[in-house]
Amino acid sequence: MVAEGLAEAGERRIGWAARAMPVLTALGERFAGERPFDGLRIAACLHVTAETAVLLGALRAGGAEIALAASNPLSTQDDVAAALETYGIAVHARAGVDRGTYYRHIHQALDISPNIVLDDGCDLVNILHTERVELLDTVAGGCEETTTGIIRLRQMASENALRFPVVAVNDTRTKRMFDNRYGTGQSTLDGIMRATNVLLAGRTVVVAGFGFCGRGVAERARGLGARVIVTEIDPVKALDATLQGYEVQPMGRAAEIGDVFVTVTGNRDVIRAEHLAAMKDGVILANAGHFDVEIDVRALEEAATAVRFGIRPNTDEYVMADGRRLLLLSEGRLVNLTAAEGHPAAVMDMSFSAQALAVAWLARSTWLAEESVRLPPGVHDVPAEIDAEVARLKLAAADVEIDTLTDAQERYLHSWRLGS
Known part of the structure; x- marks a missing residue:
């Protein structure tokens, strides 16, 4: 063109x-x-x-x-x-x-x-x-x-x-509550499904990180029928995930049972060599945490005996020495902006x-x-x-109307002298 x-x-x-x-x-x-x-x-x-x-x-x-x-x-x-x-x-x-x-x-x-x-x-x-x-x-x-x-x-x-x-x-609240949660949640799963055509219902999806982005991914995956496991380093966020009904496990344990892994932490080496060694054949690895450092791609390359690039659009297949195949989406970069829009x-x-x-x-x-x-x-x-x-x-x-405070309510909220 x-x-x-x-x-x-x-x-x-x-x-x-x-x-x-x-x-x-x-x-x-x-x-x-x-x-x-x-x-x-x-x-x-x-x-x-x-x-x-x-x-x-x-x-x-x-x-x-x-x-x-x-x-x-x-x-x-x-x-x-x-x-x-x-x-x-x-x-x-x-x-x-x-x-x-x-x-x-x-x-x-x-x-x-x-x-x-x-x-x-x-x-x-x-x-x-x-x-x-x-x-x-x-x-x-x-x-x-x-x-x-x-x-x-x-x-x-x-x-x-x-x-x-x-x-x-x-x-900002409008950014974290809506962009991070609803935007990342929907677009990440959109990218995974476009790249792999996987059926998420019945699969085990491991979400690394339970910030606003991780919550969005977990909510959308559960809504599509997936079993969702959350990994976290923050005890408050881990407790939040637990009280919302998610399983919370360390990555070392989740690596053995997950089918789809999504990193959403903003940190590096969230999925490392020891985790890759424990994963099942056919697992899908996706990152939605900005930089291509959350999944240790170099460790994946070093462990693989063969790589089939572009087995599907935005999907590369890494073949391990024992025959297991690990599927890396979007080269470990943002899956929602590369495999989707x-x-x-x-x-x-x-x-x-x-x-x-x-x-x-x-x-x-x-x-x-x-x-x-x-x-x-x-x-x-x-x-x-x-x-x-x-x-x-x-x-x-969106043509949505909300209430406004009355004068009496304003005075009440700004006075410590008015009690119950």
């Missing part, structure tokens, strides 16, 4: 996503009138998908100059990338590139000398602080969309290494609306603010009023 035809296909895909994103579409119209980002340069490292395109289109409508790199080459939709170029956005991304090209693209996005950065996993921020330190003085702040990225950023902040304020968009647009409408409003707030609090009142370096929560605004706009778009 020629580039022009590719861009047209991408525009159709973006238009379809926008239908389910009324809040972000309305924000784009607001930004076009207010122009809050005139003169602002934004470097973004995000999944290059139709939903991301709606977000960047809203920021572009508000006057921002944008350069985009992919946060995962396997999730890049080339037609969307081509369409974004027609929006006046510099796109440095292509599906399936190697690791070296992936990082070169991030450097190219940073060449814009950004004032604000948008990151999905902290790779862009990491490069800024290690390889492109000459650009740090121009960066007023950033936003981070993932649990993995927030973990890395908080560690940087604890070591006084983070040089600018970053807003933890991932930690990621979160439904209706879910991303909330996450990206919070992101868009956070960028506007961040610009006011850093780039446009007097130096004496600017946000200090560190990880900052999204203001609660942004979270509430996104929820109100989403309810209004």
Whole structure:
């Protein structure tokens, strides 16, 4: 397909996503009138998908100059990338590139000398602080969309290494409750079923990690008739899973009985060599925890005597010395964004609306603010009023009404003198 035809296909895909994103579409119209980002340069490292395109289109409508790199080459939709170029956005991304090209693209996005950065996993921020330190003085702040990225950023902040304020968009209630839980839950199982055509009913699904993403995967798998086992390192989350009726076991025990394994932790080596050695023939290994380190792919490669790449789309079969076959999905990368299309647009409408409003707030609090009142370096929560605004706009778009407090109720909640 020629580039022009590719861009047209991408525009159709973006238009379809926008239908389910009324809040972000309305924000784009607001930004076009207010122009809050005139003169602002934004470097973004995000999944290059139709939903991301709606977000960047809203920021572009508000006057921002944008350069985009992919946060995962396997999730890049080339037609969307081509369409974004027609929006006046510099796109440095292509599906399936190697690791070296992936990082070169991030450097190219940073060449814009950004004032604000948008990151999905902290790779862009990491490069800024290690390889492109000459650009740090121009960066007023950033936003981070993932649990993995927030973990890395908080560690940087604890070591006084983070040089600018970053807003933890991932930690908003609308993001965790809906994007992480419902979006990850549905899209992860969608990716597994597209890649394998497995029947989950009656199978044993092992979910590693019981955060909001893990809960979503566990709920969806149980709803499809699977027996669900949860593995955890956090005693509170393990107790939560137990009280919700899930079996909780260490991975060493679950490895022996699971049929499908899904890692959703944000950490590395969750499934290691000793677990791979205990698994049954035909098990399916999938990751929905951002980076391709949760499943020890190198250990899998070293243990295998043969590999049948592409036995199905996004499915590679590793044959062990004893004849067992272990199926790795999406090379251990995000299965929901490589074997499927990621979160439904209706879910991303909330996450990206919070992101868009956070960028506007961040610009006011850093780039446009007097130096004496600017946000200090560190990880900052999204203001609660942004979270509430996104929820109100989403309810209004769905034609859902809720109650409001009466004056008497307001006084009661704000007075310690009124008792029972």
